[in-house]
Amino acid sequence: MSFVDRRLEARPSSGEAPFGLNEVFFSRTDDRGVIQSCNYVFKRVAHFEWEELIGSPHKAVRHPDMPRGVFQLFWDTLKAGDSMGAYVKNKAKDGLYYWVFAVVVPCAGGYLSARIRPSSALFEEVKQAYAELLQAEENADLDPAQSSEQLMEWIRGKGFETYHQFATHAISEELLARDSGLERPKDAKITDLRKMLTNAETLVDATQGLVKDFDAMHTIPHNLRVIASRIEPSGGPVTVLSQNYGAMSREMSDWFAAHVMGENSNFNTIKLAVTNSLFVECMARILNECDTQLQSEKRSLGKIDMEAERAILADLVKTETARGSKGVEEVDLEAERIMHACQVMHRQFLGLSSTRVLCKIESARLPESGETLSDIIDQLGVFQERISRRLDNITKLSNEIRTLE
Numbered sequence: 001m002s003f004v005d006r007r008l009e010a011r012p013s014s015g016e017a018p019f020g021l022n023e024v025f026f027s028r029t030d031d032r033g034v035i036q037s038c039n040y041v042f043k044r045v046a047h048f049e050w051e052e053l054i055g056s057p058h059k060a061v062r063h064p065d066m067p068r069g070v071f072q073l074f075w076d077t078l079k080a081g082d083s084m085g086a087y088v089k090n091k092a093k094d095g096l097y098y099w100v101f102a103v104v105v106p107c108a109g110g111y112l113s114a115r116i117r118p119s120s121a122l123f124e125e126v127k128q129a130y131a132e133l134l135q136a137e138e139n140a141d142l143d144p145a146q147s148s149e150q151l152m153e154w155i156r157g158k159g160f161e162t163y164h165q166f167a168t169h170a171i172s173e174e175l176l177a178r179d180s181g182l183e184r185p186k187d188a189k190i191t192d193l194r195k196m197l198t199n200a201e202t203l204v205d206a207t208q209g210l211v212k213d214f215d216a217m218h219t220i221p222h223n224l225r226v227i228a229s230r231i232e233p234s235g236g237p238v239t240v241l242s243q244n245y246g247a248m249s250r251e252m253s254d255w256f257a258a259h260v261m262g263e264n265s266n267f268n269t270i271k272l273a274v275t276n277s278l279f280v281e282c283m284a285r286i287l288n289e290c291d292t293q294l295q296s297e298k299r300s301l302g303k304i305d306m307e308a309e310r311a312i313l314a315d316l317v318k319t320e321t322a323r324g325s326k327g328v329e330e331v332d333l334e335a336e337r338i339m340h341a342c343q344v345m346h347r348q349f350l351g352l353s354s355t356r357v358l359c360k361i362e363s364a365r366l367p368e369s370g371e372t373l374s375d376i377i378d379q380l381g382v383f384q385e386r387i388s389r390r391l392d393n394i395t396k397l398s399n400e401i402r403t404l405e
Helices: 003-009 040-046 068-079 121-140 144-157 163-181 188-217 220-231 237-259 266-296 306-365 367-403
Strands: 025-030 035-038 084-091 097-107 110-116
Touching: 025 040, 025 266, 025 306, 068 084, 068 097, 068 121, 068 144, 084 121, 084 163, 084 266, 097 121, 097 163, 097 266, 097 306, 110 163, 110 266, 110 306, 121 144, 121 163, 144 163, 163 188, 163 266, 188 266, 188 367, 220 237, 220 367, 237 306, 266 306, 266 367, 306 367
Parallel strands: none
Antiparallel strands: 025 035, 025 110, 084 097, 097 110
16 A cells, blocks of 8 residues: 555545545445445545445435535436536545545436536635535525525526536636646636637627627617608619618628527527537546546555446536537537528628718719718718627638537
8 A cells, every 4th residue: 555545545524534636536326326336445434344334225325415405406306317527525434525526427227427526716705605605505495406506596697597607617617626636637628618619609609799790780770760850852873772772781690690689599509509518528538537547556446346347437428529529610610600601691791891882972973861870871981890890700610610529
C-alpha cells in the first residue's frame, strides 16, 4: 500500500471523510435506487462493509443537510429518461461527510452513478444555496416540489433557463477545476465546447437585437405610403417603391418566423445542441476516468463481478461518446443553416437598399415632399446598416462555432 493509500485510509474522528481529488467512485442501482454494485473507493469513503452496501437503498448515505428539493429534481430527471448531474452531500457510516459531484446515467435495469470530488468556486456558492434552501424547507414547511422550484429560482437567478444548462456549466467547471488542482493541462475539448456555448449564447442575444431593430423598421413602409399619398397621384413612384419595400419586409418577417423566433428556431436549437454536447463530453470523461479507476483497483471487491461491471461501464462510455459525436454533428448542421440563412437575409437587404436608393432619387425629384420623406429614407439607411452589422456578427459567430469543432 502506497503512502497516498495509507493517508486516505486513515480516517479522522469528525468532519470530512478522505476522498482524493484524483479519485472517482461509482455505484450501480436498480430502478428503485437499491445498490447492485460499487467500487472500492465508494466502500472506503462511505466506510461500509460490502454486505452492508449491496442490496441497500442508496439513501443509506443521504446526509440530513441535503434539501429534499434536490432529490425531487434528481428523480424527475432520471424518470424522464435523462442523465443527471448534481452536487450532493453524503454521510458515511461513521458520521463523517463527503461532498461529490455526481453524474447519473440510465442503464439496463437501473442507473449508474459516477462521482468526483468538487473543488470549483461554483461549489462554494452551491453549498450556501443548499443551506438556505434547507432552512426554507424547515421554516416554511416546503414539500419537495416546492423546494425544487425554489432551487430553480436560484438557478434562473444565475442566468440559466433550465436545470440542464446549470448542470452542464457545473460539471464543466468541476472538471476544469480538477485539472487545475491536479496540475494537468485543461481539457481542450471541454474548453472548446465551452467557447462554442458562449458563442451560441451570444448568437441568441444577437437575435434579440436583430428582432428589436427589425420591429422598429416595420412601420417605415406604412409611413412612406402616407407621405406618398400627400405628394403624388395614386400609383406614383414613391407609392410603388413603398409597396415594394413592404413586400420585401414581409418576406424578411417570414424569415424571422422560420429561423429566429420560437423554441425550435435555428438559434435556440444550436444553443441546446452545444449544451447537450458539452454535458455528454464531460459525462463521458468522468465515466472513462471511472473505468480507469476500476482497472487500477486490486483490493477485494466482495462478491461483485467487476469484469461484468467494467463491461457495463465500457458500454455506457461507448454510447455516451457516440452521443457526443452526434451532438457535434448537429451543432455543425445548425451553424451551417444559420450561415445560409444570413446569406439569404443579406440578399434581401440588397433589394431593400436598391429600393431605398430609388426612394432617395424620387425625394430629390419631388421638392414639395419636404424633409419628411428624406428623413424616413435616412432612417431606413440607419436601420439597414445596423441590421447588416448584426448579420455579419452572427455569421462570424456561427463560423467560429464550426471552426472550434
